[in-house]
Amino acid sequence: MNLSMLLDMAADGAGDRVVVGPRQGGLSAAQLWRRAHHAATLFDRAGAKHVGFLDVNSEAVPVALFGAAIANLPFAPVSYRLDDDHLDEILDRLAPAAVVVGSEEVHRAVERDGIAVITRDVLSRVVDDDDQSTTPPASDADPDAVAVMLFTSGTTGAAKAALLRHRHLVSYVISSVEFMSAHEDEAQLVSVPPYHIAGVSTILTSIYSGRRIVYLPTFDAESWVTAAMTERISHAMVVPTMLGRILDVLEMRDARLPSLCHLSYGGGRMPMEVIERAMELLPHVDFVNAYGLTETSSTVALLGPEEHRAARASESDSGRARLRSVGRPLPSVEVEIRNADGAVAPVGERGEVYVRGEQVAGEYLGRSLLTEDGWFPTNDAGYLDEGGFLYLDGRLDDVIVRGAENLSPGEIEDVLTEHAAVAAACVVGVPDAQWGEAVAAAVVRAAGAQTDEAELRSWVRARLRSTKTPDVIEFRDELPYNESGKLLRRVVRHELAQLKESRPSQIP
Amino acid sequence: MALNVKAGTRLHSVVCSTEVIVVRAPKEALDLRCGGHALATESVPLPVGVEPEPGFDAGTLLGKRYTDEHKSFELLCTKAGKGSLSLGDALLQLSGAKPLPASD
The missing domain is CATH 3.40.50.12780 (ANL, N-terminal domain)
Incomplete structure (x- = not known):
C-alpha cells in the first residue's frame, strides 16, 4: 500500500x-x-x-x-x-x-x-x-x-x-x-x-x-482563465483569494467557461459574497467546498454541489447559512467538537475540531499530535449543526479574549463584509490595558465605495453587540496573504497593535 | 482459514494474478478466498497448472471494490485475475460505494 x-x-x-x-x-x-x-x-x-x-x-x-x-x-x-x-x-x-x-x-x-x-x-x-x-x-x-x-x-x-x-x-x-x-x-x-x-x-x-x-x-487569474478556455478545463481547485480574482477576469472578458463543470475550493475562509457571485456567474458549475489540512492528507469534510444549490435557494436564514459550512465529514472520517475540558461538545456549541480516520497523519518530524485513540486536534475552532454540517470559526489561536469574553474574529469579519462598501476585512485581537485584548479590524473598501470608521462601528454594533465592535478600524488597499492565499493574521495583528498604541481607546 | 486483516493489508490470490487491498477492515477474522482458495498475505509464485475452481472463475476487475452481502468490509482490486473473490463459498459482490465529488 x-x-x-x-x-x-x-x-x-x-x-x-x-x-x-x-x-x-x-x-x-x-x-x-x-x-x-x-x-x-x-x-x-x-x-x-x-x-x-x-x-x-x-x-x-x-x-x-x-x-x-x-x-x-x-x-x-x-x-x-x-x-x-x-x-x-x-x-x-x-x-x-x-x-x-x-x-x-x-x-x-x-x-x-x-x-x-x-x-x-x-x-x-x-x-x-x-x-x-x-x-x-x-x-x-x-x-x-x-x-x-x-x-x-x-x-x-x-x-x-x-x-x-x-x-x-x-x-x-x-x-x-x-x-x-x-x-x-x-x-x-x-x-x-x-x-x-x-x-x-x-x-x-x-x-x-x-x-x-x-x-x-x-497562479495568476488571467492565465487561469485563458488555460481554462484553451484546454477546455472541466475541473479545478482554487483557494478563496484566487476565486475572487478569477471572477473579476471572467466579468471583464465576459467569459463563462462552458466546459467547466466542477470547481472546488478550500484552504481558507470563503467570503459569502464571493461564492454567491461565483454561483450567479457560473450557474452551470458544480461547486464543492472542501475542508482539509496538510496533516489530514487533504479533504476531511465537504459541502457538495446539491448542498450549495439548496443553501442558495433556501428561504430561511439557517438554510442559507449552510453556504458558510464546510459540509459533512467524508464517510471514512469522523469529526468531533470538543470543549475546553476535552468533553464532546453538544450540537451548536463552539469548540476545537477533532478528526480521526485512516488518512489522518497528525504528525510532525519527531512528534505525533494524535491522541491515544487516534484523534487529531486541528487547532481549528468550529461547531456542528443539527444536520451534522461543520462550521469553522478560525484558528483557536485567533480567538480574541476581551475581558472574560471569547470573541470569534470570523463572526465580526462576516458582519463587516456584509456591508456594501467593504470588500475584505481581517479582525484580530490587540493588547489593551483595560480589557486584556481589544478588537481591531483592517478593512479594504470595495472599489469606488465610501465608508468610514464611525459608520462601520455602528454597523457592527447594530448587528452584534458593543463588545464585538472594533475598537480600531484601519482602511487599507489590500490585506496581506501568503503565496497559498492564506490571510496573514499575525502580520495584521502586529500592525494594528502598533496603530492602537498610538491612539486612545474609542470605546469606553 | 480465517484471516485477521486491517485497512491497507494487501492480499494475493494463490491461483491467479489477482491482488486486493483492504479498504475497510472487517471486525473479525474472515475466510477470504480467490478462485476458491484462501487469499495469502504474501505474494507467492503461482503453481503451474492451477486454475480457479469452477464457479469461482469469473475473474476480478482492476480498481473495483468488493464486499459481502452485509457490506461488513471492503476490498479494492489492485491487480485483476481469473479467479473470483469469495467469503467462504459466498461470492463477493461489487460494492456500489456512493462516489464523492472531487475536492482537490
Missing part, C-alpha cells in the same frame, strides 16, 4: 490515457510510469535520503513525486520563494538529498555538499519504452514509510515538517475516489503550488480517477 501502487494501477488499467499535460502530446499513464521509474533510478544513484523539489508546477512534479515513492524516499516539495536563511535551514535538514530545480538561479542557490541537483529537463527526458535503466528498485515502499514531507510556512522560528506516510495518502485516495471514474475528456487545472497539500493530493486523485492534469506554472 504505497503511492507507486496507485501509479501501477493507472498504468496497468489505462496505460494509454493521457494523464498529465495537453490533450495532444501530454504524458500517458504508461509514459508517466516509465519516467517515474527513470527518476527513481536517478534519485537512488544520488545516494539521497530525501527528494527535494524547488520549482514551479510542471509535469516534473508528478514524475518526481512518484519517482521518490518508487525509490522509497520521502518527497519534500519546498517553496521556491523562501529567503536564503530558511532555504539553507531546510536543505540542511534534507541532506543528503536529490533536489529537483527548474531555473539556473535556484540551481545556484541550492548547490552544496550533500545536495545532488537534478534539473527539471532531465526528469522530463523522454524515456524509451525498452530503456533498461528504468528497472525499479527491488524493495516496495513500506506503507508506514514517509511518502511526503511538507514544511509549514513558519515565518517565526524553525519551519515544522509535517509527515504523511504512504498509508495515509493511499487511504485518502482509495476511500474517496473511484478508480478511472473520470471521462476521457475531463481535465483538471492545477494552479496551487507543488508544496501545498492540495498540490500533492490532486496528483494522486486525478491520476487515479484518470483525469488529465493541466498545470499552470504559477
Whole structure:
C-alpha cells in the first residue's frame, strides 16, 4: 500500500490515457510510469535520503513525486520563494538529498555538499519504452514509510515538517475516489503550488480517477482563465483569494467557461459574497467546498454541489447559512467538537475540531499530535449543526479574549463584509490595558465605495453587540496573504497593535 | 482459514494474478478466498497448472471494490485475475460505494 501502487494501477488499467499535460502530446499513464521509474533510478544513484523539489508546477512534479515513492524516499516539495536563511535551514535538514530545480538561479542557490541537483529537463527526458535503466528498485515502499514531507510556512522560528506516510495518502485516495471514474475528456487545472497539500493530493486523485492534469506554472487569474478556455478545463481547485480574482477576469472578458463543470475550493475562509457571485456567474458549475489540512492528507469534510444549490435557494436564514459550512465529514472520517475540558461538545456549541480516520497523519518530524485513540486536534475552532454540517470559526489561536469574553474574529469579519462598501476585512485581537485584548479590524473598501470608521462601528454594533465592535478600524488597499492565499493574521495583528498604541481607546 | 486483516493489508490470490487491498477492515477474522482458495498475505509464485475452481472463475476487475452481502468490509482490486473473490463459498459482490465529488 504505497503511492507507486496507485501509479501501477493507472498504468496497468489505462496505460494509454493521457494523464498529465495537453490533450495532444501530454504524458500517458504508461509514459508517466516509465519516467517515474527513470527518476527513481536517478534519485537512488544520488545516494539521497530525501527528494527535494524547488520549482514551479510542471509535469516534473508528478514524475518526481512518484519517482521518490518508487525509490522509497520521502518527497519534500519546498517553496521556491523562501529567503536564503530558511532555504539553507531546510536543505540542511534534507541532506543528503536529490533536489529537483527548474531555473539556473535556484540551481545556484541550492548547490552544496550533500545536495545532488537534478534539473527539471532531465526528469522530463523522454524515456524509451525498452530503456533498461528504468528497472525499479527491488524493495516496495513500506506503507508506514514517509511518502511526503511538507514544511509549514513558519515565518517565526524553525519551519515544522509535517509527515504523511504512504498509508495515509493511499487511504485518502482509495476511500474517496473511484478508480478511472473520470471521462476521457475531463481535465483538471492545477494552479496551487507543488508544496501545498492540495498540490500533492490532486496528483494522486486525478491520476487515479484518470483525469488529465493541466498545470499552470504559477497562479495568476488571467492565465487561469485563458488555460481554462484553451484546454477546455472541466475541473479545478482554487483557494478563496484566487476565486475572487478569477471572477473579476471572467466579468471583464465576459467569459463563462462552458466546459467547466466542477470547481472546488478550500484552504481558507470563503467570503459569502464571493461564492454567491461565483454561483450567479457560473450557474452551470458544480461547486464543492472542501475542508482539509496538510496533516489530514487533504479533504476531511465537504459541502457538495446539491448542498450549495439548496443553501442558495433556501428561504430561511439557517438554510442559507449552510453556504458558510464546510459540509459533512467524508464517510471514512469522523469529526468531533470538543470543549475546553476535552468533553464532546453538544450540537451548536463552539469548540476545537477533532478528526480521526485512516488518512489522518497528525504528525510532525519527531512528534505525533494524535491522541491515544487516534484523534487529531486541528487547532481549528468550529461547531456542528443539527444536520451534522461543520462550521469553522478560525484558528483557536485567533480567538480574541476581551475581558472574560471569547470573541470569534470570523463572526465580526462576516458582519463587516456584509456591508456594501467593504470588500475584505481581517479582525484580530490587540493588547489593551483595560480589557486584556481589544478588537481591531483592517478593512479594504470595495472599489469606488465610501465608508468610514464611525459608520462601520455602528454597523457592527447594530448587528452584534458593543463588545464585538472594533475598537480600531484601519482602511487599507489590500490585506496581506501568503503565496497559498492564506490571510496573514499575525502580520495584521502586529500592525494594528502598533496603530492602537498610538491612539486612545474609542470605546469606553 | 480465517484471516485477521486491517485497512491497507494487501492480499494475493494463490491461483491467479489477482491482488486486493483492504479498504475497510472487517471486525473479525474472515475466510477470504480467490478462485476458491484462501487469499495469502504474501505474494507467492503461482503453481503451474492451477486454475480457479469452477464457479469461482469469473475473474476480478482492476480498481473495483468488493464486499459481502452485509457490506461488513471492503476490498479494492489492485491487480485483476481469473479467479473470483469469495467469503467462504459466498461470492463477493461489487460494492456500489456512493462516489464523492472531487475536492482537490
